[in-house]
Amino acid sequence: MGGNAFNKHSPPLPTPRMPPKVYNSILQQTLTTLQKHYQHVGSPIEAPGKPDYGDIDIMVSSPLSVAFDPSTTDRKLIAKSLEQTLGAAASILEAGNPTINLAIPWPSIPPPSLNPSISDPDQTQEEEAKFVQIDIHICKDEKDLTWNLFHAAHGDLWNILGTTIRPFGLTVNNLGLYLRIPEIELLDRKKSMVFLTDSPSQILDFLGLEEGKWWSEFGSRREMFEFAAGCRMFFVKEKEKDVEDGREGVGDVVGEVEVGGQEGGEKGKKKLKHNDRQRMVKRPIFREWIEEFIPLLREEGRCGVCRVTRDQIRDEAFERWGVRKEYEERLKAWRLARHEDELWREVIKGSIPEDVDPVVRGAAIRQLKAVIMEGEDWDGSIPEAAKKNLDGYHDLDVVRSFVLQNWQKAGEVGWERQQKRAMEGMKAKAEKKRKIEEREKEAAS
Structure with a gap:
């Protein structure tokens, strides 16, 4: 998190950027400690020439005891165990995030000179409590750890x-x-x-x-x-x-x-x-x-x-990892889905005038969709507009012509069916109410 995780902690814990000697000291100390509790421990290779560091990232996997194993122990308890093991002042644990943030007290590194008049610039604010943020990422296994070290290596x-x-x-x-x-x-x-x-x-x-x-x-x-x-x-x-045929880029x-x-x-x-x-x-x-x-x-x-x-x-990837079939099937499915969306939105809905009665228009749209896209009969047969080619595509021109010629009739049929379903629903509701009342009377008697 760039060393800012504890800014919103209550109370906030200052985690200033670390000079290299503080970073390296805490990193090595933490790696050594965590190796007692995890089989695999590592830290991503840092970018070159960094003058300071915001936090310390560490990856761990394959716990050596139950206390550090997320498969058997609640992550809140693991965070507490890490706090105690590393001497942290606080930890942050977010739901769904495999990383635990720890605030470790800033190390006390004696100045290199024995002359008391020469002070170490890193010790100018010894009185003020400050901390080092350590982010411990708990990986699923060694392979996951290796990938995370690989992906996080060399900063940018x-x-x-x-x-x-x-x-x-x-x-x-x-x-x-x-x-x-x-x-x-x-x-x-x-x-x-x-x-x-x-x-x-x-x-x-x-x-x-x-x-x-x-x-x-x-x-x-x-x-x-x-x-x-x-x-x-x-x-x-x-x-x-830069400039070709009068155009840039x-x-x-x-x-x-x-x-x-x-x-x-x-x-x-x-x-x-x-x-x-x-x-x-x-x-x-x-x-x-x-x-x-x-x-x-x-x-x-x-x-x-x-x-x-x-x-x-693309072709090299096909050859090396054998993904041509998946690639082509996904592309085919995508194209078909786009075709069906165009069929529904632009050809069926788009071909019915918008200035007609909204109730009639809605009934016509639903009825035409049922016939063209869902296989329902039209006058006892399947119209040409509902037929697909071998790849699953409709002929959009044929569909558009069918909609223009039949939307009014579809509206009438759809409206009648809608009314019929409404009446059946009302009857079913009334019958259900009647049975409840009968059971209540029987219970009362």
């Missing part, structure tokens, strides 16, 4: 890689790598996503990134940026392509983003998604990538070649 690196792979139809979230279906993603991003893998090794290999480097801390931001630029989907928009629009290479700088910022623009404000490393590193590559004429297309990436 996945934000950077996300802007690179998104135009090629790929998304990495907290569960794994997904392939997006272009026709669906514009209207329903979640339904457009086809799961590929949650294996870090497979993902890095598919992106063309060296796994060995991933699991080591980068020496500098520049080193991390160079690593990210090695992704086989990364390329920089060439300067001479010409590129192939696929799905929700433009596949025309990254350009960074002011023009590049304008083409970022809303979430990425927000990251520009809040995340200095991501801002440096956009504002400085990408323009530098353009100036140097590097990474200016697009090595793959979105279709190639």
Whole structure:
């Protein structure tokens, strides 16, 4: 939570940003302690060159005792056990959130100098109580822990890689790598996503990134940026392509983003998604990538070649993870659902005049839907308008013609049926009331 979880605690507990020596001291101490209670314990690799830290993130799995096992022990009790074990002043536990926030007293680190006239700047406010926020994420198993360490590694690196792979139809979230279906993603991003893998090794290999480097801390931001630029989907928009045929920023629009290479700088910022623009404000490393590193590559004429297309990436994913059938079936179902929505809203409802009696119009719509979409007979037979082709599609022109010719009759039939159902409902209600009264009389006698 960025070190802000205890701002709303009662009373609020100050958790200021930590200098590296405080961060490293508490991190190592906490890891050592938690290894006595969990088989697997780890902390994500931090981004390079951070001058301070907001909180400490730790992943744990495979508890060694019942007191720390969420499958047998209430999470509130686990939070209390962690408080006692780590000497925390308080904890925060939210429903449905696997992370427990702990406030650990700020360590007392003696100044490096023995000269009392030389003070340690980190000890200028010793009298004021302050704390370190530790976020302990309880993972389901070792595989889940490994994934979380992978996904959280190097701070903003996945934000950077996300802007690179998104135009090629790929998304990495907290569960794994997904392939997006272009026709669906514009209207329903979640339904457009086809799961590929949650294996870090497979993902890095598919992106063309060296796994060995991933699991080591980068020496500098520049080193991390160079690593990210090695992704086989990364390329920089060439300067001479800024203006083409009198238009700026010409590129192939696929799905929700433009596949025309990254350009960074002011023009590049304008083409970022809303979430990425927000990251520009809040995340200095991501801002440096956009504002400085990408323009530098353009100036140097590097990474200016697009090595793959979105279709190639899709086909490679089909081959590697065998998801072609799922992809095509989901796309087929989506197209059919869109067709049926158009059939209902635009052809059936849309072909009946809106200035007619609302009661008659409503009855006509319901009756035509029953005949065309639900298979009900019309004059003793199934009309052509209700028939579908082998893929499940209606002929919209035939349906529209049928509706225009028959909506008035459908309104009459629908109204009569509506009245009949109303009368039957009233009779049933009256009969039910009569039986209740009879039972009450029998009971009274």
